Amino acid sequence: MNKLILKPGREKSLKRRHPWVFSGAVARVSGEPGSGETIEVHSSSGEFLALAAYSPQSQIVARVWDWRRREIDGGFFCDRIATALALRERLLPACPATRLVHAESDGLPGVVADRYGDIVVLQLSSAGAMRWRDAIADALFDLARPATIYERSDADVLALEGLKPVTGLLRGAPPPSPLVIVESGLNFEVDVGGGHKTGFYLDQRDNRLAVRDLAANCEVLDCFCYTGGFSVSALAGGAARVTAMDSSGPALELLKRNVAQNGLPQPECIEGDVFQMLRKLRDQARKFDLIVLDPPKFAPTVAHAEKASRAYKDINLLAFKLLRPGGLLFTFSCSGGISRDLFQKIVAGAALDAGVDAQIVGQLSPGADHPVALAFPEGEYLKGILCRVAVAPSCA
Numbered sequence: 001m002n003k004l005i006l007k008p009g010r011e012k013s014l015k016r017r018h019p020w021v022f023s024g025a026v027a028r029v030s031g032e033p034g035s036g037e038t039i040e041v042h043s044s045s046g047e048f049l050a051l052a053a054y055s056p057q058s059q060i061v062a063r064v065w066d067w068r069r070r071e072i073d074g075g076f077f078c079d080r081i082a083t084a085l086a087l088r089e090r091l092l093p094a095c096p097a098t099r100l101v102h103a104e105s106d107g108l109p110g111v112v113a114d115r116y117g118d119i120v121v122l123q124l125s126s127a128g129a130m131r132w133r134d135a136i137a138d139a140l141f142d143l144a145r146p147a148t149i150y151e152r153s154d155a156d157v158l159a160l161e162g163l164k165p166v167t168g169l170l171r172g173a174p175p176p177s178p179l180v181i182v183e184s185g186l187n188f189e190v191d192v193g194g195g196h197k198t199g200f201y202l203d204q205r206d207n208r209l210a211v212r213d214l215a216a217n218c219e220v221l222d223c224f225c226y227t228g229g230f231s232v233s234a235l236a237g238g239a240a241r242v243t244a245m246d247s248s249g250p251a252l253e254l255l256k257r258n259v260a261q262n263g264l265p266q267p268e269c270i271e272g273d274v275f276q277m278l279r280k281l282r283d284q285a286r287k288f289d290l291i292v293l294d295p296p297k298f299a300p301t302v303a304h305a306e307k308a309s310r311a312y313k314d315i316n317l318l319a320f321k322l323l324r325p326g327g328l329l330f331t332f333s334c335s336g337g338i339s340r341d342l343f344q345k346i347v348a349g350a351a352l353d354a355g356v357d358a359q360i361v362g363q364l365s366p367g368a369d370h371p372v373a374l375a376f377p378e379g380e381y382l383k384g385i386l387c388r389v390a391v392a393p394s395c396a
């Protein structure tokens with residue numbers, strides 16, 4: 001088997017079981033392994049460290065499959081997928097829409113699989129995962145027993161691996177159209193072919209429920225609402241009025257259908273740029289009791305963190321200004337390049353500059369179907385904070 005030899009001292013992160021090898025850490029590669037081929041990773045002194053998938057075109061030049069010598073074959077993918085499914089069966093036994101495989105944190109770099117009832121949507125995003133596409137699809141089909149596996153291997157990161165996007169039916173029958181899932185008792189239409197990622201943001205399930213629990217009688221502003229996960233939840237929780245904002249017209253159309261699916265009153269929908277719309281609402285002196293900020297990934301990597309920090313601060317500052325005393329802010333970052341600690345500092349700076357006293361009353365995360373391997377902190381991409389703006393004392 002071909003070998004990748006690290007530069008002296010560059011074995012440390014692998015010894016802590018972090019599964020990525022960066023190109024700058026590589027002394028040399030023996031032979032000419034192809035894209036996605038399995039290689040052995042060795043320290044400069046010749047010690048075996050891991051079996052990994054080779055990504056010749058990527059900055060992350062190898063991703064670890066296993067820390068021991070073993071066959072990387074169909075049986076390997078069956079083992080890993082069975083382990084991942086067992087976690088969901090143990091912790092989310094009655095949940096019809098879950099993430100079945102969460103990439104590195106389930107020991108399968110580049111592999112994401114989401115279950116929407118009978119339909120599994122598979123997203124492959126690394127050379128290694130693409131090379132083993134058939135073995136992965138077979139293992140999922142045998143073990144999860146869905147009616148359909150639909151492929152959405154079209155994430156932007158594929159280009160960094162020198163790979164072309166692939167989408168379409170992979171196993172079983174074509175998915176129903178429309179596909180409607182039930183989440184926490186609410187119906188949502190999921191566009192597996194054309195929606196973002198695999199069609200729906202399963203990672204916000206618990207946080208949508210938290211919004212629903214707190215939205216009664218509130219005036220709610222849902223920023224970056226996509227197909228209405230938070231808006232529908234707020235309405236189901238008895239919100240007095242919901243304003244939903246997104247730059248995507250098709251997402252807002254689906255939001256309206258999702259509201260109707262659940263027999264709820266239609267919200268005010270604003271199509272446009274949230275950065276501008278928040279300023280407009282401020283200038284109109286609009287006020288809200290509960291605001292959700294769930295923007296797209298502003299910082300895919302640490303290199304983008306500074307610019308992204310300014311964008312997060314901007315929208316959080318504006319949101320603090322729009323909240324009534326005692327109001328609640330659900331604010332999120334799904335940027336791998338922004339840590340929870342940094343995000344909290346950004347939100348604190350935003351409150352300060354908005355001239356608002358606020359408390360953290362909750363830390364927000366995805367559910368147990370989005371585990372974070374302890375050795376892979378990057379797996380905690382989605383972090384959120386629930387803040388409460390101070391109620392001004394009545395004697396003030």
Ligand code: SAH
Pocket residue numbers: 200201204224225226227228229230245246247248251272273274275294295296
């Ligand atoms: N909250 C949603 C997921 C949000 S995804 C849920 O729970 O399902 C991020 C959304 O932000 C996308 O729908 C995208 O269309 C939108 N978006 C991205 N940039 C934007 C901008 N500058 N202004 C408004 N919407 C934007």
